[in-house]
Every structure is written in structure tokens, then in C-alpha cells.
Amino acid sequence: MAAMTGLRVDIREKRFPAVAGGPERVIYRDFALEVASGAILMLLAPSGLGKTTLLNIIAGLDRDFIGSVRLDAAPGGRGRSRLSYAFQSPRLLPWRTVEENVALPLGEGDAARGAARAMLDAVGLLEQAGAYPERLSLGQQRRVALARAFVIEPDLLLMDEPFVSLDEAGAARLRDLLRRLLAVHPATVIFVTHDSREAVELGTRIVRLDGPPARIVKDIAINLDAAARRAAPGEALRAELAAP
Numbered sequence: 479m480a481a482m483t484g485l486r487v488d489i490r491e492k493r494f495p496a497v498a499g500g501p502e503r504v505i506y507r508d509f510a511l512e513v514a515s516g517a518i519l520m521l522l523a524p525s526g527l528g529k530t531t532l533l534n535i536i537a538g539l540d541r542d543f544i545g546s547v548r549l550d551a552a553p554g555g556r557g558r559s560r561l562s563y564a565f566q567s568p569r570l571l572p573w574r575t576v577e578e579n580v581a582l583p584l585g586e587g588d589a590a591r592g593a594a595r596a597m598l599d600a601v602g603l604l605e606q607a608g609a610y611p612e613r614l615s616l617g618q619q620r621r622v623a624l625a626r627a628f629v630i631e632p633d634l635l636l637m638d639e640p641f642v643s644l645d646e647a648g649a650a651r652l653r654d655l656l657r658r659l660l661a662v663h664p665a666t667v668i669f670v671t672h673d674s675r676e677a678v679e680l681g682t683r684i685v686r687l688d689g690p691p692a693r694i695v696k697d698i699a700i701n702l703d704a705a706a707r708r709a710a711p712g713e714a715l716r717a718e719l720a721a722p
């Protein structure tokens with residue numbers, strides 16, 4: 479079973495240089511975020527504030543900043559924590575089958591194929607294992623992306639609006655699927671969304687950012703079971719989140 483990894487991000491400064499005659503932009507200044515092991519942290523912020531930038535910094539894809547990212551040591555003496563990143567678009571390789579896309583992080587071989595098929599079964603797409611991504615609907619492609627994210631049993635899962643552009647029923651089914659996957663493969667999750675309903679339904683903690691530069695303006699812990707989240711307290715929480 480996967481372990482879970484907490485982390486602490488300190489960004490003394492992150493800026494982007496001027497583009498096309500615009501001003502230089504300070505995205506983060508003196509920003510700190512600590513995430514407990516096992517948290518499902520939902521990150522809400524206005525468009526363009528720096529959510530993707532934050533995930534890229536945590537993932538180590540963007541090292542051009544002043545500050546630090548510290549992941550807790552992986553429990554169980556495994557050394558490095560395993561990290562998965564589900565991007566805003568599914569980013570499947572069009573020339574590989576669904577199964578090959580899911581097996582990709584594990585490499586070649588029977589073990590990788592077996593693990594990929596087990597994950598495809600878990601997301602309800604085993605029958606599509608031999609299909610190419612273009613044959614799938616967006617919702618199915620997003621399921622494949624989820625299977626690929628979970629196949630390495632990540633300790634830390636970064637998700638950048640992974641269910642965007644789906645209709646509400648499709649998004650609700652994927653939220654359900656994510657909950658079920660996390661019940662079997664627990665991970666610390668940082669999940670970017672612009673949807674307060676999604677935040678309340680999935681999160682154990684909701685952080686709202688405003689700016690620029692981005693700063694935390696709300697930080698709410700949620701202790702509700704799944705049914706309660708979808709009911710009235712969810713509405714109250716959403717109202718609290720929206721309040722200035």
C-alpha cells in the first residue's frame with residue numbers, strides 16, 4: 479500500500495520576466511504552505527494567480543525561484559517519496575494504446591502491464607486497454623490519466639484541475655472515482671480547482687489564495703463524511719469560502 483508524504487513549501491520570491499512589453503510579475507513573495515501527510519488539500523484561486531506555478535515548483539519542474547520545497551521522508555524506509563502529477567489536460571501519448579499510456583511510468587515488462595491493467599480495471603476502462611486515446615471521450619481520457627497517476631502508488635499526488643471541461647454529472651462521477659481510488663491507495667493530495675463545490679466534496683482542507691502576489695486568505699479544515707459534504711453543510715462551507 480502507498481505511504482503518504484507531507485510537505486512544506488517556502489517561496490521567498492517567484493517572479494516571471496516581462497513578456498510582450500508587459501510588466502515583470504511577482505507571483506509569490508514570502509509565501510509558506512505546510513501540508514500534513516494524508517491531507518486532501520483543495521487549492522482555490524482566481525485565474526492566473528499562480529496555482530499551476532505552485533504545483534510546478536512542488537513537482538520540481540520549476541526551479542527558478544528563491545525558496546525551498548521539503549518533502550517528508552517517505553515512511554517505511556523507502557527513501558524518496560513518489561510523486562504523480564495529473565495535468566490540466568490528460569496529456570496521453572496518441573501513438574500509444576491506453577494500456578501503454580498507463581504502464582508508461584513503470585517502464586516495460588509483464589509486471590508493468592499487469593499493474594496497468596489492474597488500474598484500468600479500477601477506473602472501469604479495462605475493455606479499452608488496446609484502444610488509442612483519440613477513440614476515447616474526454617471523460618474516459620481523464621480516467622486514463624487518473625489510472626496513470628495512481629499506477630506508481632504515489633505518496634504525493636498533484637492535480638491541476640483534472641476534471642475541468644466535463645459536464646457536472648461527468649465531473650461528479652470522476653470525483654467519486656478519485657475518492658474510491660484514494661480509499662485503496664492513500665496519498666497526500668494537492669488539488670487545484672476553481673469550483674468550490676468540488677473543493678467541499680473532495681477536500682479535508684481548503685485553501686483559498688488571492689493576490690497578486692498570491693497569499694492565503696482562507697484556510698479551512700473539513701471533517702465531514704462524504705454524504706454530509708454533499709448536503710447542507712457543504713452549502714454553508716461554500717458560502718464561507720466565497721465570503722471576503
Ligand SMILES: Nc1ncnc2c1ncn2[C@@H]1O[C@H](COP(=O)(O)OP(=O)(O)OP(=O)(O)O)[C@@H](O)[C@H]1O
Pocket residue numbers: 494495497503505523524525526527528529530531532
Ligand atoms: N513562463 C512564463 N513566463 C511568463 N509568465 C508566465 C509564465 N508562466 C506563467 N506565467 C504567468 O504567471 C501567472 C501565473 O500562472 P499560472 O499558470 O501559475 O496561473 P494559474 O493560477 O494556474 O492560472 P489558471 O487558473 O488560469 O490555470 C499568470 O499570469 C501567467 O500568465
